[in-house]
Amino acid sequence: MAEQLPASIKAAWRIGTLITIFWWLVLCGLLGCAVLVWHWPNWVLWLGLGAMLLHVIIKLALIPYRYATWRYRITPTAVYLTEGAITRKETAIPISRIQNVTLEASPILRAYGLQAVQIQTASTADEIAGVTTATAAALRDQILTLAQEARDDEA
Amino acid sequence: MKPSRLHPLALVLMIGGSLIKYSPVFIFGFWRDFAHGTLNQEDVLSTAALLAIVAGLIALASLVRYWRFRYTLGTSGITIESGLWRKQSTHIPYANIQTLQRQQWFFLQPFGLERLSIETAGKADKKAEATLAAVPTRVAVAIEAHRHPDQPVTPTAADAPDHTYTADAHALNLYALTSLGVIPIITGLLWLVNKADDLAPKAWVASVEATLAHLALALTLGLAVLVLVLGMGLSYLNLWQKYYRFTLTATGETLTTTRGLLARNTVSVRTQRIQAVRAKASILRQWCHLTTVQGLTASRAADDESDDDLVLMPVVTTAKVLATMQPFIAWLPATMPPLTRPVATTRWRFARNAAMGYAIVAGLALVASWLWWPPGRLWVTGGAGLLLVLGTAQGAYAARQTGVAVLDTNRIVAQSGHWFAQETFFIRRATVQTVSRAQSLWMAPLGLTHLTLNLRKGNGNEAVTLKYLNAATVTAVMTWFQPHDSH
Numbered sequence: 001m002a003e004q005l006p007a008s009i010k011a012a013w014r015i016g017t018l019i020t021i022f023w024w025l026v027l028c029g030l031l032g033c034a035v036l037v038w039h040w041p042n043w044v045l046w047l048g049l050g051a052m053l054l055h056v057i058i059k060l061a062l063i064p065y066r067y068a069t070w071r072y073r074i075t076p077t078a079v080y081l082t083e084g085a086i087t088r089k090e091t092a093i094p095i096s097r098i099q100n101v102t103l104e105a106s107p108i109l110r111a112y113g114l115q116a117v118q119i120q121t122a123s124t125a126d127e128i129a130g131v132t133t134a135t136a137a138a139l140r141d142q143i144l145t146l147a148q149e150a151r152d153d154e155a
Numbered sequence: 156m157k158p159s160r161l162h163p164l165a166l167v168l169m170i171g172g173s174l175i176k177y178s179p180v181f182i183f184g185f186w187r188d189f190a191h192g193t194l195n196q197e198d199v200l201s202t203a204a205l206l207a208i209v210a211g212l213i214a215l216a217s218l219v220r221y222w223r224f225r226y227t228l229g230t231s232g233i234t235i236e237s238g239l240w241r242k243q244s245t246h247i248p249y250a251n252i253q254t255l256q257r258q259q260w261f262f263l264q265p266f267g268l269e270r271l272s273i274e275t276a277g278k279a280d281k282k283a284e285a286t287l288a289a290v291p292t293r294v295a296v297a298i299e300a301h302r303h304p305d306q307p308v309t310p311t312a313a314d315a316p317d318h319t320y321t322a323d324a325h326a327l328n329l330y331a332l333t334s335l336g337v338i339p340i341i342t343g344l345l346w347l348v349n350k351a352d353d354l355a356p357k358a359w360v361a362s363v364e365a366t367l368a369h370l371a372l373a374l375t376l377g378l379a380v381l382v383l384v385l386g387m388g389l390s391y392l393n394l395w396q397k398y399y400r401f402t403l404t405a406t407g408e409t410l411t412t413t414r415g416l417l418a419r420n421t422v423s424v425r426t427q428r429i430q431a432v433r434a435k436a437s438i439l440r441q442w443c444h445l446t447t448v449q450g451l452t453a454s455r456a457a458d459d460e461s462d463d464d465l466v467l468m469p470v471v472t473t474a475k476v477l478a479t480m481q482p483f484i485a486w487l488p489a490t491m492p493p494l495t496r497p498v499a500t501t502r503w504r505f506a507r508n509a510a511m512g513y514a515i516v517a518g519l520a521l522v523a524s525w526l527w528w529p530p531g532r533l534w535v536t537g538g539a540g541l542l543l544v545l546g547t548a549q550g551a552y553a554a555r556q557t558g559v560a561v562l563d564t565n566r567i568v569a570q571s572g573h574w575f576a577q578e579t580f581f582i583r584r585a586t587v588q589t590v591s592r593a594q595s596l597w598m599a600p601l602g603l604t605h606l607t608l609n610l611r612k613g614n615g616n617e618a619v620t621l622k623y624l625n626a627a628t629v630t631a632v633m634t635w636f637q638p639h640d641s642h
Contacts (some may be wrong), residue, residue: 078637084593091591092637121588122276123616124452124609131280 002071002082008112009130011066015108017059024052024133049107062086074142077150079119081126096150097121100139105133158225158236160410162268165289171290172204181206184254196461200341226287228297234272235285246282249301251275253428253454254465257295257421258328264419267292274454276611299423303409316404316411318482322469326402330447330470331394333440341386398469410450422465424452426484430586430610431617433464434476438575444473451612464612486566487581494558494570497623501603502554504623509550513542547574557621559606559628561635569608569619580619587608590636592629606630 028048028104034040065085073080079093109115115136117128131139174181184202227234253276259269270595271287271294287294322330400414411423430451440446448471449464471479481487481579495507517539524535556572567587568612570579593605608619633642 075637075640077639080640085245087593087595088599089591089593091589092633092640093589094637097588121609123588123611126589 002073002080005067005070005072005130006114006129006132006135007067009070009114010063012108012112012114012130013063013066015058016054017063019108021052021056024048024055028052033125060140070129072140074146079126081128083129090133091126093119093121093124093126094150095143096144098143098147101143103136103140158227159235159290161221161224161226161287162266162289162291164266164268165287166217166221168270168288173213173217175211176252177209177235180209226285226290228294228301229453233285233298235287240428246287247273247275249298251303252298253451254422254424255298255302257292258294258415259419259421261417261419263289268315269295271298273298274452276453295421299565303407316406318405320403320468320479320483322398322401326470327395327398329443329445330398331438332389333443333445334394336338337390340390341382344386346381398466401466401469403467410467410483412464412465412468424450424465427483428452430600430612431463431583432467432480432484432487432581434579434581436473436577440470441473441577445470446473446476447471448476450484451617452608453611454613464466486583488562488566488568492560492562492568494560495624496558497603498625501601501623502551503553504603505557506523506547506550508622509553510543510546513546517542554623557623558633559621559624561631562637564635565634567608568633569621571619573623578619580608580610582608582610582619584636587636589618590633592633594626600622602626607634608632 006147028045031040031045031048031110035045054115062085067080069088070080071080077095079092079095079098080090082088084092089102099120099122100111103122104118105115109130112130113133114130115133116130117136117139119126119128128139158219184206220237223237223242223628225236227236229246232246232251235245235247237242237243252273254274254276256272257269258272263269268289269292271285271290273285273287275284304526314439373612393494396416397416401414404411404413405426408426409423410426410429411421413419413421430453432451433451435449436444436446447466448468450467452465467483468476468479477487477491481489520535521539524531529534535624552575554571556570556577558570560568562568565584567582567584568579569582570577572578588611590609590611591607593607602625606621606629610617610619630642
């Protein structure tokens with residue numbers, strides 16, 4: 001069965017989106033300097049601010065859809081990740097290709113008791129965006145046990 | 156086994172290599188004085204003294220590196236010790252070696268020396284795991300013997316290879332002639348000609364210009380022709396010497412390529428370690444029915460420092476690719492299967508997407524010219540239009556190259572087009588790392604899906620992406636990849 005992420009991830013994503021405002025403000029600050037110092041036209045700054053608003057609003061508006069489409073599924077042979085609000089992307093990671101599983105938590109995720117589960121193969125790294133700390137540890141153990149079994153079968 | 160040092164000639168090579176690496180510093184140093192026009196003797200002398208100190212330091216660093224470097228061929232692997240302050244000891248088990256590259260410059264031949272690069276699948280470093288700058292050729296023979304304990308331990312030269320392919324002179328000629336490598340060379344030459352004006356001493360330029368003013372047009376034309384001919388000649392000679400007497404041999408499970416006039420390059424790799432085989436043809440070579448065959452390996456510098464891919468056949472007639480390659484790589488299909496391609500009615504999407512990419516660049520250029528460069532508006536508008544046409548053509552080309560075919564439970568063939576070049580990948584299921592499919596909201600009702608196969612290539616990932624395939628085709632590939640799960 002495909003599992004959904006915990007609902008608290010939506011709040012974490014919202015905060016993450018608000019943090020992007022900071023970077024946009026840095027950019028707009030630079031544009032403002034250019035307007036003052038090199039007499040760039042004013043609309044450059046307004047364009048920057050407009051792009052910031054548009055980006056943040058779209059990102060916030062998409063969070064419920066992003067949440068609704070995010071699924072992960074672990075079968076005995078593979079891990080499947082499905083994500084994306086506008087473009088839905090499904091990735092199949094065979095258990096036997098998995099090299100290691102890393103648990104990672106940014107300060108925002110930690111504040112909500114969440115952890116990201118990174119699944120690495122010899123050339124790719126995919127991520128389950130955030131699950132509760134207990135689930136993360138259980139997923140890691142489950143995937144690594146399956147991977148060990150897959151390797152034993154091959155040997 | 157006792158640790159051995161590199162051959163003393165290695166020191167010369169190390170110093171030479173470092174000097175070449177830092178040569179821009181030297182060139183810049185002198186050019187600055189020279190271009191100022193006033194050739195002040197004091198300035199030149201002080202620059203020369205400064206550069207001599209830099210050269211001395213470089214030589215000293217090489218000396219320390221040479222002095223601290225030791226290698227040991229053990230029973231299970233090769234051990235390399237190096238470093239003055241930060242001592243390093245690297246152990247590479249023979250079984251982990253992905254590719255072994257031997258490079259013998261012509262001046263090393265009389266001494267029976269060569270450079271060895273040993274590559275594993277380790278992801279840690281950008282550089283080769285181990286490079287032995289100059290060692291006797293018997294070192295490589297010994298390593299090869301350790302790598303294949305199952306094969307009789309005799310000098311490899313005495314081993315009769317199972318299959319041999321030699322690129323004939325005619326094929327090589329065509330390869331060099333159809334190379335697009337001439338474009339960067341010509342660009343470089345044009346830049347030089349353009350810059351020569353700024354960099355040559357002012358007085359000299361003025362006198363030349365005065366004498367030749369009335370010949371300006373003839374001179375410009377002559378210069379353009381000269382640049383073209385010179386560029387093509389350089390590109391041709393470079394490729395010709397690079398692939399001079401190219402041979403591919405198969406001995407047991409090992410493929411070995413040998414090539415090169417000035418530097419003889421030998422690369423060996425186990426067939427099982429080849430992640431995928433790629434047949435590549437630029438649009439120019441497609442017109443001539445020529446294809447290049449490369450092997451994707453899980454180690455960097457398989458072939459060249461700038462290229463991860465091991466060239467298995469520099470050039471072969473497109474119709475004969477599989478027939479020629481199959482004796483070397485048994486899992487390749489004997490004939491090209493029919494590919495499932497995106498339906499004709501979706502080809503315009505490729506063209507639109509490519510044109511859109513160019514449109515952003517063109518749009519920015521237009522805005523910039525409108526604001527800051529009014530006299531150039533016409534030119535920029537024309538250029539932007541050309542760019543859009545180019546993008547559309549590129550997309551339309553890519554659409555026609557896209558296709559996929561599942562051969563059997565273990566093999567798949569994927570074809571795509573990039574930058575006016577067709578790439579056909581022959582892939583085994585066992586070397587596909589992950590597969591993903593993507594579908595936007597508006598693609599869903601049309602039943603269109605993008606497919607990506609991720610392969611290990613060099614130290615990174617090679618994503619083979621096929622766009623706008625039928626959803627059913629993509630589901631079939633997902634099922635091929637993971638037959639036990641529902642898709």
